[in-house]
Amino acid sequence: MKFKRKFLAIPYVIFLVGFVIIPVLFIFYYAFTNKAGQFSFENVEKFFSDETNINVLLISLVYAIFNTLICLLLGYPIAYILANKKYNRSPILYMLFIMPTWINFVIRTSATRDLLNWIGISTGSMSSITTMIGLVYNYLPFVILPLYTTMLKIDTYQLEASYDLGANKSTTLFKVLIPMTLPGIISAATMVFMPTLSSYVISDILSEFNVVLFGSYIDLYFNQANWNFGSFMAFIMLCLILVSVLISRKSEKGNEGGSVL
Amino acid sequence: MNEDIILELVNVNKMFDDSDSYAVENINLKVKKGEFVTLLGPSGCGKTTTLRMIGGFEIPTSGKILLNGKDISDLPPNKRPLNTVFQRYALFHHLDVYDNIAFGLRVKRIPYQIKDKKGNLVTKYRKYTKDEIDNKVMHALKMVDLEEFEGRSVNKLSGGQQQRVAIARAIVNEPEILLLDEPLGALDLKMRKEMQLELKEMHKKLGITFIYVTHDQEEALTMSDSIVVMNDGCIQQIGSPTDIYNEPKNAFVADFIGESNIYVGTMVNKKKVKFLGAIWDCVDDFDINEKVDIVVRPEDIVIDPKAKGEVKGILTNKIFKGIHYQYTCMIGKNEVTIQSTIDYEINKMVSISIEPDLIQIMEREYNSNTYQDGYIDRDNNVVFANACFECDITQLLKGSFINEDGYLVSKENKIYDLNDADVIVDVDFNDIEISDNLEDAIITGNIIQIIWKGDHYQVIVRTEDEEDFIVNSEYTWNENDIVSVNIKKENIKLKLKGDISKYEI
Incomplete structure (x- = not known):
């Protein structure tokens, strides 16, 4: 048999089917069946009838939105400075911002907990603050990375053109720089927003289980071997992610490149 | 007479932070109102830097830039009544043609005066209205022959059309001076020739001052009222196209123009x-x-x-x-x-x-290579241009010789220690050899200028320390070649600074 280029795709197709498509089908199956394996809307009813479930979902959304906003506010100027040769002449500074991701996630988060407690921000009594700090600390590199790559490609003459046409610094920021870097902002936002929704290690460790995010909620049900209800919540999350992807796709239209996803 | 001068550069110097030589050196320039002035020179001659200083994107290291007699050297670009057409257009890709052109109008605040309740005149600022912006944008589009393009995305325009949008975006603000940084560089030859004539026409219609940067001598001759020829950060000659062509001030200008x-x-x-x-x-x-x-x-x-x-x-x-x-x-x-x-x-x-x-x-600009800051080192070699050359120091004193201790001994048996003695070094153009064999070279440098002089080339070799060697060579070299410089011992002429008696021991 002659070797064709498309054969190179076989390993990935096998992986895709085994680890993405089949598990997603499993989620669908479990979400809409009861424990006896019969098709039912039992889980839908159960989820929307209990206020706690809705609250957990809303709280998770609030954490995800805040985390995204804070990361963007912090990461945007950092990425700008890192990508600007005038301020940053060596790649070392950039490495320093990316380096936390090289350390084991669980160790890093535990260390954050100890550090916060040590400086007096108690993970027990100020758990929402510590969770937020942990989330921002953890996701900041993922914001800096796509923003940095976008900013490297900035045409600085466009910024000069803006000043030349009479715009001051803030007008240039809002009317030129941010629109120019929008693709980077969108991919940065998606890289933070979606994983925050499903994260649970950070909130568990840094809030001593006071803050329950949607991810830990799902984990809770799976641990109790309630596959059906857990799957239904995973299904809801899938829907949320789908919506956020659609939104980012739409706003990305017309802008080429810059996206990491 | 003085009222005609719209822009004046006085002793302007610019040195970039990461370099230790001047990118622009001692520029003095007067631009008359309504004039079409071209800064012309090879790449790296400082013409763009000069334009950027006028535009406000670079701050001069020293010197003054006067606009209508007022010093604007430290004003940021957005406070200067000048607009620039950038080399690569620098259009805003997230905006369409209309919004690109309207950008400057939308951020502008127009002062107007009203009487407050007490009857005092108060200056207030307002934005342009939508209709005003609309009129101005349409007028600018007409000016550059791009009517009905206002809704297009700038990414879908051809190079020439983008160029026109860039010009429209600048002139719509009615600047006192329009700065153009090699605006036609990216266009093909035919397009460029057309745009040259159109720009000249536009200059006549608008009646504003144009300052144009180019390395294309033909472009400069075609369009300008006045040409400023630059090389190596300095102005070589200022004059009308005919003056510059018919009466070049030096060999560089003659070689560069025509x-x-x-x-x-x-x-x-x-x-x-x-x-x-x-x-x-x-x-x-x-x-x-x-x-x-x-x-x-x-x-x-x-x-x-x-x-x-x-x-x-x-x-x-x-x-x-x-x-x-x-x-x-x-x-x-x-x-x-x-x-x-x-x-x-x-x-x-x-x-x-x-x-x-x-x-x-x-x-003649140069008759020989003269280095004022040479000195003799411990081994009776001469150091100049940051390199150490073998030389014959007995030429400093007739009939002298060097004894075994390395001291100079005169006919009268007086002994001189010339270690660290300051000398002026002189080397004829013909006595310097350059070669592309860089191994065991005493000093190497870049060729920065080559001029054919009928039967030989005059080559200027510049070292890393900004020292120049002017060399007559029969061979063809290329600009930017790296070459080694060699001078024979007997061809280095030395002159002692001060009298030799002070070195006697």
Whole structure:
């Protein structure tokens, strides 16, 4: 048999089917069946009838939105400075911002907990603050990375053109720089927003289980071997992610490149 | 007279933070209102830096930039009533044509005065209204022949159209001066020629001052009222296109603008100059025996096929160039380029003649390499231009020799310790050898300028420390070649600063 280029795709197709498509089908199956394996809307009813479930979902959304906003506010100027040769002449500074991701996630988060407690921000009594700090600390590199790559490609003459046409610094920021870097902002936002929704290690460790995010909620049900209800919540999350992807796709239209996803 | 001057640069210098030499050195320039001024020069000559300083994107290291008599050196670009057309257009890709052009109008605040309740005049600021913006944008689009393009995305326009949008975006703000940084550089030849004429037309219609940067001498000659020729951060000559072409101030200008034959000559008598092995009448007056540079344009040389004149040579080469033939004539060792519309046979003896007023004589910029800051080191070598050369220090004192301790001994047996003695070093152009063998070189440098002088090239080699060696070479080199510089021991001429007696021991 002659070797064709498309054969190179076989390993990935096998992986895709085994680890993405089949598990997603499993989620669908479990979400809409009861424990006896019969098709039912039992889980839908159960989820929307209990206020706690809705609250957990809303709280998770609030954490995800805040985390995204804070990361963007912090990461945007950092990425700008890192990508600007005038301020940053060596790649070392950039490495320093990316380096936390090289350390084991669980160790890093535990260390954050100890550090916060040590400086007096108690993970027990100020758990929402510590969770937020942990989330921002953890996701900041993922914001800096796509923003940095976008900013490297900035045409600085466009910024000069803006000043030349009479715009001051803030007008240039809002009317030129941010629109120019929008693709980077969108991919940065998606890289933070979606994983925050499903994260649970950070909130568990840094809030001593006071803050329950949607991810830990799902984990809770799976641990109790309630596959059906857990799957239904995973299904809801899938829907949320789908919506956020659609939104980012739409706003990305017309802008080429810059996206990491 | 002074009211006509819209922009004045006074002793402007610019040194970039990451370099230790001046990118722009001591620029003095006056621009008249409504003038079309071109800054012309090879890449790296400081023309763009000068324009960027006028635009406010660079702050001069020293010196003043005066706009209508007011110092604007430290004003940011958005506070200057100037607009720039950038080299690569720098259009906003997230905006369409209309919004690109309207950008400047939308951020602008127009002052107006009203009387408050107490009857005092108060200055307030307002935005342009939608209708005002609409009118101005449409007018600008018409100006650049892009009517009905307002809704297009700038990414879908051709290079020439993008260029027009960039011009419209600048002129819509009615700047006092329009700065153009090689705006036609990215266009193809035909498009460029069209745009040149259109820009000139636009300049006439708008009546505002244009400052234009280009490296294309033809473009400069076509469009400008006044040309500023720059090289190496300095202004070489300022003048009208005709002045610059017909009376170049130095060999660089002559070489850069148009084609030219450049020779080294000597003044032999009043208004008589010797070059190409003959004595010519000329109209310029210099001191007798002074060495001068001579420029003759190829179209100013007349060929006599009967060879009746005094200056004889052989036509060795003929190229048809459309409107004329270009000949190469060998007179002795010297090459002469001649342009003529008449078809002559080649490989025949001819004589040539040149009208006296077409021989342009210029003062020589350099007669030899002189280094003021040389010194003698412990091993009786000389250090200059940050390199150490072997030399013969006995030339400093007639009849002297060096004893075994390395000291200079005079005829009268006086001993001198010349370690660290300051000297002026002089080396003739002909005595420097350059080669592309960089191994065991004493010093290396970049070739920054090559000018053909009839029978040899005059090459300027610049070292990393910004020291120049001017070399006469028979060989062809390329600009930016890295070469090593060698000088024979006996060719280094030394002159002691101060009297030798102070080194006596």
